[in-house]
Structures are given as C-alpha cells and as structure tokens.
Amino acid sequence: MAKYLLIMRGTDESNAAMMADIEPMMAATRQVIEEMVKAGVLLAAEGLDDPARGVVVDFSGETPVVTDGPYGETKELFGGFFLLDVASQPEAVEWAKRIPAARGARIEVRRVPGEDEVPQDSTVAR
Template identity: 60%
Template sequence: MKYMLIMRTTDEAAQDFQDVDFDQMLETMGKFNDELINAGVLLAAEGLDPEPGLVVDHGSETPVVSDGPYGETKELFGGYYILDVASQEEAVEWAKRLPYSGPGIKTEIRRVSTIDEFPQDNPWIKRERAWRERTGQL
C-alpha cells in the first residue's frame, strides 16, 4: 500500500529551521532517505518551496486565484514522502523516525489510492491505465 507522509510545521517551527546549516540538514535528511531506499519503501520525496505559491479557490462560480500557498493557515506543508509499505502501522513507524522533530512539527499520514482500486471496466480508468503503461508508470 502507498502512504504519503506530509511534513507540516507551524510558522514558529519553520522560523527555527532557518538557523539550521543547510549542508547539515541535507546530510541528516539524506541519511534518512538512504534508510528508506535501502528498505525498498521510498517511491518519492520532495520538499516544497513556500514562495511563490498560488491558491485556486473553487468556492464560487468563477475560480479565484490568490497568493499562497498558505494564506491564513496556522501550519505549513513543507514536503512529503510517498512510501510503499505493508500497512498503516509501518508508515507510522517510518514517520516516527523522520529527522527534525519538536514542538510545532507534525507528520500527517494519508493512504494513497491506486488505480487498481477503481472499477477496471470504466473507460476513463482504461484510458489512464493505458497512459500509465505507455509512460512506464505501471
């Protein structure tokens, strides 16, 4: 099963990380990434740049685009991992091992639905499956 680990921090926690040496941060995260790779569970991992970002709000008839990505939220979505693990419990164990923990830092864990979970006779699912096969994603 695929799970997404979403790294979230408060504004205050993110500010604290500005003092962390960038090379040291890369080494610390790199060691954790190596653990995931060696365990055979890492599918993707990316950090997200908070600037520039936009939000498209679909709450009205005409979508409204505004500066973002965070607006008035209290937590920042700073990056993610996608893991292929046997269970939610295993995803939790990996999340507990993430470097850089402390007050204001959380990891949200969400299962990622796969194309195999949708009706395979649906024409749109068939089209997507064909596209995934053509692009080497299956």
C-alpha cells in the same frame, strides 16, 4: 504492499526553528532517505518552495479565483512529502517517526488508494 504519503506539515514557528538549524537537519534527513532507499520503500521524496512564491486557486465561488501566496491565516503549511511503498500503516508510521522534524511540526500519514479502489465509472483519465 501499499503506498503511503507522509505529508510534512509545519508552522511558521517550526519552519523558522528548522531553518535556524538547517545543516544538521538536512544531514539527518539525507540519512533517513538513504535508509528508506536501502530498505526498498522510498518511491519519491520532495520538499516544496516557499509558500510566498505559490498561488492558490480558490473554488469557493462560481468561478475559480487565483491569489498569490502566502496563504492568509493558514496554521500549517504543506512543506514536502515522502511516498513510501510499505506493508502496512504501522510501518509507514515507524518511518515517519524517524524523519527529523522541528518541534511543532507534524507528519500526516495517508494511504494512497490503489487503482482498483477508484470507482470504475469515474471519468478521470487513468
């Protein structure tokens, strides 16, 4: 088994379309979540708050600069995620295809490397 992060990415247009039809979208999403739970593959699922309520820590210069959201000219916004434990990337993709999304939205599927794949001389606390 391997962990995969399904990253929900939306545009201003797809987010507006989703909000216009939010009740059926949420009901369909709850149904997929229930199916993931029954299948034993769901580890976590969360949505994110409005980007206007967030901040960005930018490391472009010598010192980090913090700015308030929204994020300028961003074409896609990270709106939430599902963390799955499945046998393969194709299985993760099949689950991603079942998640309700507005036209124009995307779901990025990325494998989460295991601890044994992190360089052993890393100074990152484990």
